[in-house]
Amino acid sequence: MGKDTLAAVREFVGFHLVDLQGDSILRQDPRVQLNFNAVAKGYAVDRVADWLVENGYTDCLVEIGGEVAARGTKNGKPWKVGIQVPTKTADGARESFETIPLPDHRAVATSGNYRNYFEEGGVRYTHILDPRTGQPERTNLLSVTVVAPDCATADAYATAFMVLGHEKSEQIVKQHPELEAWFIVAEGDGGFTMRK
Numbered sequence: 001m002g003k004d005t006l007a008a009v010r011e012f013v014g015f016h017l018v019d020l021q022g023d024s025i026l027r028q029d030p031r032v033q034l035n036f037n038a039v040a041k042g043y044a045v046d047r048v049a050d051w052l053v054e055n056g057y058t059d060c061l062v063e064i065g066g067e068v069a070a071r072g073t074k075n076g077k078p079w080k081v082g083i084q085v086p087t088k089t090a091d092g093a094r095e096s097f098e099t100i101p102l103p104d105h106r107a108v109a110t111s112g113n114y115r116n117y118f119e120e121g122g123v124r125y126t127h128i129l130d131p132r133t134g135q136p137e138r139t140n141l142l143s144v145t146v147v148a149p150d151c152a153t154a155d156a157y158a159t160a161f162m163v164l165g166h167e168k169s170e171q172i173v174k175q176h177p178e179l180e181a182w183f184i185v186a187e188g189d190g191g192f193t194m195r196k
Contacts, residue, residue, distance in 0.1 A: 006134045013131050041067040042109050042155025049107075049151075061102075069107040069151045078103045086112060086142040086184055086192055097194065098182070100147070107151035111158035112143030112184075130163045139165035140186045147180040157181070166195065 012032045019026045025034065036043075041064050049062040049069040059072030061079045070079040082096025102108055113126035128137045144161040148154035157179060161169035166183045173181045183195045 010134045013134070038159040039152045039156045041065045042107070042151035042153070045069045045107065045151040067107070067109045067151050067155055068102065070102040070104060072104055081108055083110065083145045083182055083184075083194075084112075084143070097184070100145075100182075102147070105149065106147055107149070107154045108145060108147045109151055109154035109158045110143055110145040111155075111162045113137065113141070113162065128159060128162050132163075137163045139163070141166055142184045142186050142192055144169065144184075145182040149178055170195075 012029060017028050017032045018034070019028065027034075045062050045064050045067045046069055048064070049060065049071050052060045052062065053071050057071075059074065061071075061074070061081075062069045066084075068081050073079065078101035080099050081102050083098045083100065085097040100108070111128065113124075113128060126136045129135065130137050139162065141162055144158045146154040146158040146161065148157060157172075161172075161181065161183070164172075166185055169181065169183065173179050181196070184192050185195055186192050
């Protein structure tokens with residue numbers, strides 16, 4: 001996409017272009033589009049988990065595309081979920097790097113740049129766009145895993161943290177004790193480290 005086209009499209013990006021009135025969202029311009037991909041899977045996980053509990057399934061773990069919500073326990077102990085090892089290719093092996101407990105009414109979401117991308121001219125373009133630039137995110141993060149009270153919240157923070165980078169995201173986590181986050185940071189030698 002050329003710079004002129006990108007600049008024209010970015011005129012229609014931002015919360016300042018929508019208004020909340022009661023239960024309605026009003027667009028200030030009909031060309032503004034709303035996209036809920038950053039929270040859609042998390043929201044769906046929450047709704048399915050709530051439905052299961054309402055129908056008598058008090059101990060369950062719901063997962064959709066890597067976003068997970070826990071209700072109850074597994075044999076009296078917190079559920080456990082794994083944080084995936086980043087892969088060099090989109091179809092790399094799925095292995096857990098670390099396992100974390102997921103207590104009742106907690107949820108986890110991971111956002112990363114190593115599964116959903118395309119390459120052109122030797123450059124990798126991820127699916128996560130930075131709304132400030134209109135370009136794919138460019139941080140040293142490979143993935144972010146967030147634990148929150150609900151999966152939609154975890155999903156939103158995980159995506160936002162991928163754009164913000166490790167340092168700014170860590171400051172936000174410190175201000176929100178209801179959140180936990182694991183950051184997998186790329187190292188210059190092609191390796192990575194995990195920071196919590």
